[in-house]
Amino acid sequence: MIDRYDPQEIEKKWQQRWEKDGLYQVSEDDTRPKYYALTMFPYTSGDLHIGHWYAMAPSDVHARFKRMQGYNVLHPMGFDAFGLPAENAAIQRGIHPFIWTMQNVQNMRRQLRSIGAIYDWSREVVSCLPEYYKWTEWFFLKLYEAGLAYRGKAPVNWCPQCQTVLANEQVLGGGFCERCGTAVIRRDLEQWFFRITRYADELMNFDGIDWPERIQIMQRNWIGRSEGTEISFTLDHPGVPEKEIRVFTTRPDTTFGVTFMVFAPEHPLVSVLTTPDSRAEVDAYIEKSRRLSEIERLSTEKEKDGVFTGSYCTNRLNGKKVPIWIADYVLLSYGTGAVMGVPAHDERDFLFAKKYGIPIPVVIAPPGWQGEELEEAYIEEGTLVNSGQFDGLPSKQGIEAISDFLEEKGWGKRTVSYRLRDWLISRQRYWGAPIPMVYCDKCGIVPIPEADLPVLLPEDAEFRPTGESPLKYHEQFVNTACPRCGGPGKRETDTMDTFMCSSWYFLRYTSPNSDDAPFDDDKINYWMPVDLYTGGAEHAVMHLLYSRFFIKALRDIGLVDFDEPFTRLFNQGIIIAEKQKMSKSRGNVITPDEYVAELGADTVRAYLMFLAPWEQGGEWNDSSISGISRWLNRIWQLALGGYQPNEKATPGDTSKADRELSRFAHQTIRRVTQDMEKLRFNTMLSALMEFTNYLTKIKDVGSVSTRAWQESIDILIWLLAPTAPHLTEELWERMGCQYSIHNQSWPKWDEELAKDEEITLVVQVNGKLRDRITVPVSLTEDELPRLLQEQATKANAYLEGKKILKRVYVPGRLINFVVQ
């Protein structure tokens, strides 16, 4: 009688043994080729739920697979530890963010260990520890020195009642403060930015990196490059020094059709351009637009409204006076914060003009246009009309001709505009890396010298329920000596966006203990770039774009010498429960611990990989996990249950059966290997299940030789090792083999042995399946008619008395007769 498969016992046993032996400790001093397999580090939310496992377990399987393939694999783990929830915990429960975070780290470490991954814990990074955030601050200084950091104004969500800045997630639907219910407004603050826009063009380029097409598209759309022309309109307004205003347009060919100008409500010129008559209405409109989110403002569903400021500018091309309006669908952050209104040829402008009775002159004639009024905006190409000397040009040429003309006259120039905005990194919060800057009355803005880093977060901060940053009221923190003149200075009290911490953590894993630099050059050169980066698709744009920017900036500063951080990217889907995304508030969070305790980590790992394609994700379902559990039990029985060949089998039978078994085995190696490379774990596992089923079937028949049987069991165990590391290690030991299975080589398939001898050829008539025939692989088209005479009687019935118009033969697949 064989022992029962007891996951608890063997998983504990092997995790301890691997740890003791340092089996997964990684060194750069290694002759094997390197492979850096990175999983996005988790946020320290408290508990590891099944969604974390979904990110971690399959990537560990792939990393183990690369390891068996002979790579020196770095597969590290760490914690993204700064952020808002820690501060909320402090306010709500009176726990200091550091304590709360480190307790979570401790718990999550324990849970992460239960996965049975190859993490080398000596390389762990925790982004909220001074030895880490010292370097986050240091990178800020480097970017500042390189001219990539600057101060500017940006709006924040402001609760007038709490007198505090709110994160978007703290603003309830409809724009109310989650704490007190007051209507939230947007208010401008001086904050720090990184010039990511300087890299906009380079970030559009994905040459040489293997990223999913959809992520590339999303990033390109996010950057939103558009080529156009900046056109200046003259302004002649008493008491206003600006003599022109500029707008960006991709349709300069429509400039003769401008009948109004629209400014963003927050545009700096608005207050001076507003006439006394319009003042009350304009102010009310500005007030109203401060209460709307950008999504609400840009919704094409929302009615386009606006207010006339009472002032005019002049269209230089035709000398016409153009009324200046404000409207919330124009954003200050895009282009110049002002747009020209061409109602005949832009949908939004058309609706706007209709609503306010503004003229809609046609300047691009649609084909066959007879001078009638337009029913809707005509945005396609056409012929220029009512456009002076440009009449008669097709719109494409019109764009060029008018742009040339404007440039000659000095009234405009061709430019490129981006939707991408500079990266706002200031946060008015405590729990983040301090921005290492001092404001001095005499010297202005002064960076803290490198030698004085890190600027430490004061431990005795006071967390008030208002949510105001405790740093602002911490006198010892705020008041400091100016590093330049030694006089009194005040520290910057904003901290950095946590995306800053996650833009370089992958560099730190290569040399986590380096204390005179953020990383060791030799080690960066050895490990970087990351060969495979995996994580949730929710990071498709922001984190991944910021990290790419960060590396390009470091490259230009001279700190690294590669262009892209992540050579290959893969986004896994999300695990849902009860048809919904897991979340604490919904109370549907699935914790892996109980399943690990009951069924074992190997079963949970395999189940997560089997339930759906990894990039898709799916629903956690208690009842189907038993299938995986049963399967691993069957493998246990199969591997340890011994094998008795059937004594009645002739040598001929045995060699035929051996050949078939070896074909199946080599086809399985091929399928599993190829699926592993493509991270298609669900089909990888079904290939292994089919192989298991085959072995189960032939075991009772006893037709194969003992040697062939044992070879097949070995192959099965090797192929399963990355997925079920504990189970296979135990089987390997019990089969009397040398520790450790995880140091074994990944099996290679032999194309000859894997080759099929016979295949099923489909016979179709007019594309409908009529029969299947078994034919040798080597079959040529000439031999077909004879075979069909002999075998395919069913198909022949459909061909009876019909004229064959065409015959489509796809070798190895099908033959299709087109008749009648």
Place this chain on the structure above:
RNA sequence: GCCGAAGUGGCGGAAUGGCAGACGCGACAGUCUCAAAAACUGUUGGGGGGCAACUCCCGUGUCGGUUCGAGUCCGACCUUCGGCACCA
């Protein structure tokens, strides 16, 4: 609203433009058992016909198109999901 995806049996899913439903769950039947559970074996898209071996028709969100052939490609629509710059 905008950008990006996804829709296939009772359920999760499989399928280089070429046998739709691999593999697994569930269900049903059987073996074992006093019985049940577990385990194992078999059947299992829907509908029609046949005593039967079997056989025919329909079927991949909806509508249309391309093709000898469409789950797969193209167009329109519907539904669900991810992101939208201070959740990470």
